[in-house]
Amino acid sequence: MPSFAVELGGRPGRRGANWEIQARQARQRDGFRCQACGVTEEELGRQLDVHHKIPFSSFKSNLEANKLEHLVSLCPACHTKLEAQLRRELPLFRQP
Numbered sequence: 001m002p003s004f005a006v007e008l009g010g011r012p013g014r015r016g017a018n019w020e021i022q023a024r025q026a027r028q029r030d031g032f033r034c035q036a037c038g039v040t041e042e043e044l045g046r047q048l049d050v051h052h053k054i055p056f057s058s059f060k061s062n063l064e065a066n067k068l069e070h071l072v073s074l075c076p077a078c079h080t081k082l083e084a085q086l087r088r089e090l091p092l093f094r095q096p
Contacts, residue, residue, distance in 0.1 A: 016062020023050040026071040036078035049079040055086075 027048055032041040034048055041048055051074050052065060059065035074082065 015056065016066055018062060018066050022066040022068065022071060026050045026068055027073045029068060030073035033073065034075040034078055035072050036074055036082070039075045044075055048073040049076055050074075051079055051082060 027041070027050060030048075032048065033039070034044075051072050053070050053072055054065075056062075056065045059070075064070075
């Protein structure tokens with residue numbers, strides 16, 4: 001059975017107070033499976049990343065940014081590929 005605990009690495013404070021709940025719900029909604037390649041958390045041996053389909057910084061509030069419709073579960077490899085693709089295709093969203 002997949003864990004519902006959320007381990008945040010990186011920038012938990014930047015994502016807002018509702019991030020942990022929303023990330024857990026996104027992973028559960030997605031069946032604890034990467035929505036790009038299909039690997040499960042069990043196969044991966046860790047929790048999936050939860051990615052904002054639209055960059056978090058584009059929203060005026062974390063409540064809007066962290067809506068489930070804006071989140072998708074991805075394995076680290078697919079998350080890295082998607083982030084690189086977005087930086088190439090949407091240069092305005094590049095991180096400083």
